[in-house]
Amino acid sequence: MGLLNAIGLLNPGALYFLAIVPALILAYLARERPRQATVSSVLAFRALHVMRGQRFGGRPRFTWTFFLELLALCLAVLAMAGPYLLKKGTPIAVVIDNSAAMQALTPAGKTRFDEAIAATNDALDRAGGGQVTVYLTAPQPHQLSGVIGGIGEAREAIARTKAVDAPDDPAALATLLGQLASDSHLGRIIFASYRSIAAPVPGRVVPIVVGQPIANYAIGSFALTRETFGAAALHARVTVANFSPSAQALTVTIAGDGKPIGTAQATVAPNAVAALEFPRLAPATIYRAQLDPSDGFTLDNTAYATGSAVKSVAVLFVSPTPADGASLRSIPGVSVATRAPNAYSPKDLANFDLAIFEYTVPKELPTVNALLVMPPPGDPVFKFTALSAPRVEVAGWPTTDPLTDAVNFRLLNFREGEYLGQHPWMRAVVAGNSGGLMLSGSRQGHRFVAAGFNPFPYLGRENLPMSILTLNVLGSLAGFGARTSGYRTGEPWMVPAGVTAIVLPSGHRESAQAGSLFSSVESQGLYELIGANGQQTPRAVNLADLTVSDLTNNPPISVPAVAAGAMPASSTVRAPLAAYVLAAIIVLIVFESLLVYRRRRTIEVSP
Amino acid sequence: MLGLPEEFTPEFIARLDQLRIKTRREFAGLGKGTHLSPRRGSSLEFSDFRHYSDGDDFRYIDWGLYGRTDKLYIKLFKEEEDLLTYIFIDASASMGFPARDRKFESAVATALAIAYVALASGDRVMIRVIAGRGTPPPPAFVYGRHRIVELGRSLTAIRPGGEVDLAPALAREMVSIRRAGKVFLISDFMMLPNVATRGLGLFTAANMDVTAVQILGATELDGQGLNGDVEVVDAESGERVRVSIGQRERDRYRETLLRLAREIKVFCFRNGLHYTLYTTGVDFHDFFLRAVADLGLVH
Numbered sequence: 059m060g061l062l063n064a065i066g067l068l069n070p071g072a073l074y075f076l077a078i079v080p081a082l083i084l085a086y087l088a089r090e091r092p093r094q095a096t097v098s099s100v101l102a103f104r105a106l107h108v109m110r111g112q113r114f115g116g117r118p119r120f121t122w123t124f125f126l127e128l129l130a131l132c133l134a135v136l137a138m139a140g141p142y143l144l145k146k147g148t149p150i151a152v153v154i155d156n157s158a159a160m161q162a163l164t165p166a167g168k169t170r171f172d173e174a175i176a177a178t179n180d181a182l183d184r185a186g187g188g189q190v191t192v193y194l195t196a197p198q199p200h201q202l203s204g205v206i207g208g209i210g211e212a213r214e215a216i217a218r219t220k221a222v223d224a225p226d227d228p229a230a231l232a233t234l235l236g237q238l239a240s241d242s243h244l245g246r247i248i249f250a251s252y253r254s255i256a257a258p259v260p261g262r263v264v265p266i267v268v269g270q271p272i273a274n275y276a277i278g279s280f281a282l283t284r285e286t287f288g289a290a291a292l293h294a295r296v297t298v299a300n301f302s303p304s305a306q307a308l309t310v311t312i313a314g315d316g317k318p319i320g321t322a323q324a325t326v327a328p329n330a331v332a333a334l335e336f337p338r339l340a341p342a343t344i345y346r347a348q349l350d351p352s353d354g355f356t357l358d359n360t361a362y363a364t365g366s367a368v369k370s371v372a373v374l375f376v377s378p379t380p381a382d383g384a385s386l387r388s389i390p391g392v393s394v395a396t397r398a399p400n401a402y403s404p405k406d407l408a409n410f411d412l413a414i415f416e417y418t419v420p421k422e423l424p425t426v427n428a429l430l431v432m433p434p435p436g437d438p439v440f441k442f443t444a445l446s447a448p449r450v451e452v453a454g455w456p457t458t459d460p461l462t463d464a465v466n467f468r469l470l471n472f473r474e475g476e477y478l479g480q481h482p483w484m485r486a487v488v489a490g491n492s493g494g495l496m497l498s499g500s501r502q503g504h505r506f507v508a509a510g511f512n513p514f515p516y517l518g519r520e521n522l523p524m525s526i527l528t529l530n531v532l533g534s535l536a537g538f539g540a541r542t543s544g545y546r547t548g549e550p551w552m553v554p555a556g557v558t559a560i561v562l563p564s565g566h567r568e569s570a571q572a573g574s575l576f577s578s579v580e581s582q583g584l585y586e587l588i589g590a591n592g593q594q595t596p597r598a599v600n601l602a603d604l605t606v607s608d609l610t611n612n613p614p615i616s617v618p619a620v621a622a623g624a625m626p627a628s629s630t631v632r633a634p635l636a637a638y639v640l641a642a643i644i645v646l647i648v649f650e651s652l653l654v655y656r657r658r659r660t661i662e663v664s665p
Numbered sequence: 666m667l668g669l670p671e672e673f674t675p676e677f678i679a680r681l682d683q684l685r686i687k688t689r690r691e692f693a694g695l696g697k698g699t700h701l702s703p704r705r706g707s708s709l710e711f712s713d714f715r716h717y718s719d720g721d722d723f724r725y726i727d728w729g730l731y732g733r734t735d736k737l738y739i740k741l742f743k744e745e746e747d748l749l750t751y752i753f754i755d756a757s758a759s760m761g762f763p764a765r766d767r768k769f770e771s772a773v774a775t776a777l778a779i780a781y782v783a784l785a786s787g788d789r790v791m792i793r794v795i796a797g798r799g800t801p802p803p804p805a806f807v808y809g810r811h812r813i814v815e816l817g818r819s820l821t822a823i824r825p826g827g828e829v830d831l832a833p834a835l836a837r838e839m840v841s842i843r844r845a846g847k848v849f850l851i852s853d854f855m856m857l858p859n860v861a862t863r864g865l866g867l868f869t870a871a872n873m874d875v876t877a878v879q880i881l882g883a884t885e886l887d888g889q890g891l892n893g894d895v896e897v898v899d900a901e902s903g904e905r906v907r908v909s910i911g912q913r914e915r916d917r918y919r920e921t922l923l924r925l926a927r928e929i930k931v932f933c934f935r936n937g938l939h940y941t942l943y944t945t946g947v948d949f950h951d952f953f954l955r956a957v958a959d960l961g962l963v964h
Binding site for chain 1: 759761763851853856889902906
């Protein structure tokens with residue numbers, strides 16, 4: 059704690075208002091005192107009006123309440139003046155790494171995070187007094203509850219923090235450290251992490267490195283895919299890594315809804331990654347992958363996945379020719395509802411996984427992924443430009459894009475269509491001679507594909523290339539193949555349509571708004587997405603970051619070079635007192651109110 | 666004159682000689698007098714018949730009744746006795762304020778005038794002073810009109826003072842009163858109406874014939890002569906009230922006092938008590954002689 063040296067005022071001019079105080083006192087002293095008169099009885103006087111001096115606008119009473127109110131007035135003027143305490147001390151910034159890697163155990167049996175807190179507390183004690191600002195690093199560097207008054211409060215605040223399951227952002231962390239190091243007001247920056255700071259370490263930065271490189275076996279990703287769109291069986295792919303100096307046989311056991319349904323093993327070379335395949339997993343709601351042997355970092359020995367992809371895909375087909383959409387019902391696991399364009403309402407999307415707009419576009423951006431087939435040009439939402447052609451020809455397509463995977467466009471015979479012009483936020487996936495034939499892009503967390511040709515009706519094997527293209531598009535829009543590694547801790551995701559609340563793995567329930575970004579994703583595990591009708595959909599969120607899991611290789615953080623300033627021995631800090639003064643005013647007013655109320659009650663009760 | 670208040674002029678006394686006290690019921694007295702008594706006696710007022718028995722005076726046999734019934738009946742007559750008159754004077758501090766109204770002096774004059782009427786009629790009078798400073802008259806009946814001088818000297822030497830709670834004070838006085846009679850209570854009744862009525866109710870409960878005389882000052886009715894910001898102090902309780910008094914406040918004050926007086930008056934009428942209000946601004950002689958009936962007196 060710094061020593062109290064002086065009291066200052068931010069707005070000393072406000073003290074001129076104190077001139078009203080002697081004026082008030084003079085008014086009280088100069089006023090005419092009421093004369094006393096003995097009367098036979100005051101019985102009938104009680105019914106009269108109170109004295110003018112006691113009425114509003116009259117002369118105030120010369121009683122103790124006057125002095126109480128005078129004191130409150132003085133305090134109010136003082137509060138206007140903005141009083142503050144001048145404290146001497148060295149402002150300190152504490153940056154604590156609370157990323158997932160800090161959960162690793164040290165040889166002492168404690169986590170890196172616990173050791174970091176203990177070491178930070180020791181460093182704070184050695185640093186002496188001053189204001190403390192605490193920062194945490196994960197999932198993004200952020201300040202913890204403003205500026206903290208002193209060491210004691212800082213220790214309490216730090217003790218309430220905990221390590222999260224999310225990795226940190228090294229670049230953002232380096233930027234934060236650079237900013238703090240360049241702040242000349244800070245006397246010391248304590249940085250506690252499992253990573254060191256690359257030389258040259260800025261002068262005021264005090265790095266605290268906890269833990270040592272340890273061997274670790276990790277699950278990198280746990281992805282469920284469907285072999286084909288609409289098939290019931292799932293294909294699981296688990297990547298495992300061996301971050302140890304020797305080869306290790308790693309076994310992954312997958313449990314579906316709590317029952318073991320698959321086991322695979324691979325011997326993984328040092329610092330190598332292997333993939334374990336589980337080709338035909340029985341359908342289940344929740345899948346949990348467990349890695350053996352376990353190690354000192356248990357977070358990445360477990361991964362979760364959900365089987366919600368097995369559920370049928372609900373498609374809303376908006377078209378003046380609804381028969382085209384009805385043809386999609388022949389795809390296994392796909393349910394289709396059709397709407398005429400004039401009967402379509404954006405609220406209809408709440409019950410569908412994706413939407414298809416044929417020869418039309420919605421008047422506002424859909425809240426689900428959508429396919430736009432031959433959209434009319436010039437709409438205000440997508441602002442497509444199109445060039446109609448009696449026959450369109452494909453000029454090129456990428457073979458690695460999931461939309462065009464396994465599609466032989468040469469076999470496609472497009473009849474009439476339109477070339478789509480350059481779009482502000484969609485890119486051309488399939489290019490034609492005079493423009494794009496298929497555009498793809500995402501907006502507000504949703505994917506949109508626009509086709510300059512009509513792939514409908516769906517004919518199945520009768521038109522295999524077009525059917526493959528259709529399935530690729532629908533698979534991509536329905537989420538298949540797009541998120542092979544699932545959701546990761548620390549990465550916010552868009553709240554799906556119809557979801558009103560989300561239950562975190564800790565059991566805490568948070569309300570959610572469809573279409574908004576959900577950022578409480580610091581924990582690995584299963585999140586329950588709760589719809590308006592109470593329907594629950596699990597969503598798996600995993601660490602899935604082998605960079606974090608590599609505990610043998612802790613690359614130092616490079617802090618941007620800053621101008622080396624002299625470390626301030628101490629600095630003066632202003633601690634504002636206005637809040638305390640206002641609190642004192644409130645206490646005075648409450649005190650006076652209670653006394654006046656009590657006095658009035660006494661008068662009313664007496665006969 | 667002879668220690669009596671200045672109101673006792675020869676003309677006034679002559680007028681008082683023509684008055685006597687009238688009661689609404691018959692009370693037993695201590696000696697022969699002019700008021701009918703519940704006792705049987707030898708007055709001309711018929712009371713009842715009873716069967717003749719040996720030794721009865723033949724003169725009182727009702728011969729007419731004997732002719733009709735063939736039985737002998739003796740006529741009984743009421744006795745006429747003197748009236749026991751009790752006069753209570755409130756001498757609490759409130760009777761001394763406002764001083765210019767001379768409320769207590771008016772109360773004393775009223776009490777002495779009533780006492781003179783009673784003594785002149787051959788009745789017995791006991792005057793009791795509630796609170797006050799000085800030596801009150803002894804708690805005994807006086808008889809004979811000459812005793813008015815003694816009562817006058819005794820009462821005029823008393824000064825108002827002290828705090829009085831009327832009902833308990835009267836209850837204490839009632840302990841020493843053995844016989845029922847006519848009661849005059851003279852006070853300003855500057856108290857809550859229920860306190861005053863509780864005190865008056867003590868007399869009615871004791872089968873007394875009561876006359877309440879309320880004395881209010883002319884200045885007192887006019888806001889006690891106060892104006893502007895005043896801290897008024899109750900003469901008895903010492904309670905303080907800060908008020909700003911103007912014409913409107915004076916009017917409200919007068920209305921309140923008169924309303925309190927009206928409540929006492931209504932109580933008296935409902936319970937068969939005499940009530941009269943004397944405002945000191947009015948000539949005492951006029952008041953007394955005009956309020957003869959209200960005072961329970963008769964020519």
